[in-house]
Amino acid sequence: xxxxxxxxxxxxxxxxxxxxxxxxxxxxxxxxxxxxxxxxxxxxxxxxxxxxxxxxxxxxxxxxxxxxxxxxxxxxxxxxxxxxxxxxxxxxxxxxxxxxxxxxxxxxxxxxxxxxxxxxxxxxxxxxxxxxxxxxxxxxxxxxxxxxxxxxxxxxxxxxxxxxxxxxxxxxxxxxxxxxxxxxxxxxxxxxxxxxxxxxxxxxxxxxxxxxxxxxxxxxxxxxxxxxxxxxxxxxxxxxxxxxxxxxxxxxxxxxxxxxxxxxxxxxxxxxxxxxxxxxxxxxxxxxxxxxxxxxxxxxxxxxxxxxxxxxxxxxxxxxxxxxxxxxxxxxxxxxxxxxxxxxxxxxxxxxxxxxxxxxxxxxxxxxxxxxxxxxxxxxxxxxxxxxxxxxxxxxxxxxxxxxxxxxxxxxxxxxxxxxxxxxxxxxxxxxxxxxxxx
Numbered sequence: 556x557x558x559x560x561x562x563x564x565x566x567x568x569x570x571x572x573x574x575x576x577x578x579x580x581x582x583x584x585x586x587x588x589x590x591x592x593x594x595x596x597x598x599x600x601x602x603x604x605x606x607x608x609x610x611x612x613x614x615x616x617x618x619x620x621x622x623x624x625x626x627x628x629x630x631x632x633x634x635x636x637x638x639x640x641x642x643x644x645x646x647x648x649x650x651x652x653x654x655x656x657x658x659x660x661x662x663x664x665x666x667x668x669x670x671x672x673x674x675x676x677x678x679x680x681x682x683x684x685x686x687x688x689x690x691x692x693x694x695x696x697x698x699x700x701x702x703x704x705x706x707x708x709x710x711x712x713x714x715x716x717x718x719x720x721x722x723x724x725x726x727x728x729x730x731x732x733x734x735x736x737x738x739x740x741x742x743x744x745x746x747x748x749x750x751x752x753x754x755x756x757x758x759x760x761x762x763x764x765x766x767x768x769x770x771x772x773x774x775x776x777x778x779x780x781x782x783x784x785x786x787x788x789x790x791x792x793x794x795x796x797x798x799x800x801x802x803x804x805x806x807x808x809x810x811x812x813x814x815x816x817x818x819x820x821x822x823x824x825x826x827x828x829x830x831x832x833x834x835x836x837x838x839x840x841x842x843x844x845x846x847x848x849x850x851x852x853x854x855x856x857x858x859x860x861x862x863x864x865x866x867x868x869x870x871x872x873x874x875x876x877x878x879x880x881x882x883x884x885x886x887x888x889x890x891x892x893x894x895x896x897x898x899x900x901x902x903x904x905x906x907x908x909x910x911x912x913x914x915x916x917x918x919x920x921x922x923x924x925x926x927x928x929x930x931x932x933x934x935x936x937x938x939x940x941x942x943x944x945x946x947x948x949x950x951x952x953x954x955x956x957x958x959x960x961x962x963x964x965x966x967x968x969x970x971x972x973x974x975x976x977x978x979x980x981x982x983x984x985x986x987x988x989x990x991x992x993x994x
Contacts, residue, residue, distance in 0.1 A: 565598075565652075567894045569991060571644040573864025574624070576634045576825060578959070578993065584641025590651055596643065597655030603647045604661045607639045615639050618661050620668065624861055627664055635858030697742050701798060704741025705780045708734065712774045720763050727766075728754040744799030749773045772919055790916075792877040797919045802876055807885050811874035814884075816840030818847065818869045819895055821926055821972035822983025822993070825859065834859040837924040837972070837983070838869070838884075846909075846924045847873050847884040865984050866991030867892035880916035898970050898986045900926035903947045910975055922974045925949075929968040932960040941971060941980065952979040959994050963987050 575581035587607060590596075594614065596605025602621060606614035609630060616629040617639040626636040636644075646652055657665070711734055720727065735750035753769040756762050779786065779794045786794065796802065818838040825834050831852055838847040851860035863869065863886075870890040875881040906925040914920055927949075930941040935948060939957050942948040951957060963969060963985050970986040982994045 565648045565650055566644065567867075568645060568648045569866055569894055570864045570892055571641060571648050573820075573823075573866055573993060574636055574644070574861045575641055575993070576636070580634055580636075580638050580641060581993070583638035584645055587638060587642025588645035588649065590646065592642065593646065595658070596646070596652055597657070598647055598652040599655065599657050601665060602657060602661055603643055603652060604657065605643050605646075605652075607642065609639075616660065617643050618664055619644060620665060625668065626858055633855070635853075636861065700741045701743045701780070701800075704738050704743040704746065705777045705798075707741070708738065708743075708746055709774065709777045709781075712770055712777070716767070716770060720766065723766075724758055724762075728757040731757070742799070745797045746773060746777065746799070748799075749776070776919060787879075789877065789879040789881075793879040793917050793919075796876070796878060804885060807874050807876055808887055811876060811885070812881060813872055813874055813887065814840065814843060814845055814847075815872040816843050816845065816870075818871055818873070819898060820863050820865050820867050820869060820892070821898070821924060822865050822974075823863070824974060824981065824983055827855065830855060832857075832859055835922070835974075836860075836863045836865075837974070838863070838873075839924065839926055841868070846882060847875070848882045848924070849873075849884060849886060862886075862889075862892075864892055865993050866895060866986075868895035869893075878917065880913045880920065882913075882920075895991065897989045898926060898928075898972065898984075898991070900928035900970050900972070903927060903930070903941075903943055903949055906949075906975065922976050924972070925975045925980065926970070926972045928970045930971055931966065931968050932957045932964055941982075944968075949975070950979040952976075952981050957982060957994075959992060960985055963990075963992055 571584075572581050575584060593605045593607055597603070602618055604618040607617055608614045613629075616627075617637075618627045619625070619636070619640050626640045628637050628639050630637055630639055632638070715730075723730075731750050731754035735747040735754070738744075738747035738750060749769065750773065753766055753773070756766045756769060759765065776794065776797055779790075780798055783791050783794060792802075818840055821837045821839050823834055823836045825832060827833075832855060834851045836849045836851070838849065839845070840847070849863060853859045869892045871886050872888040873884040874887045876883045876885075906927060910923045910925075913923055927941060930943055930949075933940055933942045933948070935942075935950070938953060939951040940948040941951065960969065960971070960982060964987070967987070971982050972984040973980045973982040985992050985994060
């Protein structure tokens with residue numbers, strides 16, 4: 556291995572690191588990015604591949620399709636990409652893979668992926684145009700069920716809050732989950748999710764105040780749902796989304812607001828809810844200053860979209876979902892992610908002012924992206940915060956131990972990107988000079 560120029564232009568090490576599902580996987584991948592750990596490795600225009608010796612008798616068979624990217628490895632890991640795929644890509648990024656013709660097993664895998672894509676296209680063509688009348692009937696039936704669920708929830712909330720929370724700590728969580736199940740039956744998934752969040756609040760420190768806040772937002776949403784026709788169109792779209800009505804991708808691509816820019820990918824966060832993996836990827840336009848959120852979903856054991864590596868710059872056109880404070884978007888047209896120069900953020904005051912404006916438009920907003928410059932991690936009141944020189948600070952989410960931030964800072968100010976919520980700031984990326992680190 557080594558010495559020859561590979562056919563495809565290798566990615567940067569930072570872009571590969573951005574694919575890691577967590578810091579531990581990135582560290583393990585770097586440890587495997589050594590030619591001595593690999594045999595039969597190579598790279599072509601479409602893929603990189605190789606065999607990595609693990610703890611078993613047979614080496615692990617690893618391959619990465621570069622276009623999507625997509626990953627295949629015979630190891631038992633449930634992470635995507637696994638450490639072997641990361642190590643192989645890091646080896647490629649270091650230009651230590653020879654260009655070669657893919658072996659038969661790589662050809663077979665790539666062909667199978669192509670066949671699946673073609674079959675999916677044929678099924679879509681065979682399905683033909685959907686039955687508009689049947690679709691309208693289903694939409695009407697669901698709207699009626701949601702309307703019934705909204706009416707039931709308003710009555711329950713009025714009675715429950717009127718009765719107070721005395722004794723609620725013993726059985727209130729179960730009561731909330733029971734009502735949430737009824738909202739699921741009413742196909743109002745947004746209301747069900749809010750009730751489940753409320754159930755998780757019961758019993759925590761200062762829970763009555765937090766619970767009242769959560770239930771108040773649910774009542775506000777239920778009340779807005781009864782007045783959809785009289786609301787401004789963007790706000791009505793937001794209410795429908797918060798209730799759980801989805802917006803078709805085709806509609807967003809066809810009529811959604813389009814914004815072209817150089818988008819800095821400021822971070823990504825993964826979480827699992829209801830046996831579904833979700834990745835939130837945040838972007839900020841360098842020219843427009845516009846923030847955007849791109850979501851990807853996958854069942855457990857399947858890879859999430861890895862085409863937006865944090866810390867990189869992407870020239871792209873985004874199509875935004877409708878709403879009072881448009882944030883979620885689809886990537887309509889894109890270039891190739893490139894290494895980004897040092898990120899430039901704003902002050903804490905600027906971030907909070909933007910958050911206040913967004914909350915005024917969409918009071919059910921759960922998270923807001925922030926990009927701060929000149930902040931230093933510090934201990935405060937038994938927890939951690941990011942502080943500016945004048946003492947202005949934002950608390951980090953409880954139980955956050957910012958060792959990576961402390962190591963990068965060493966007492967000096969950083970640029971930090973993260974998600975702001977009522978619980979505090981969750982750091983996702985930081986920059987020291989031109990170096991970007993995923994947290």
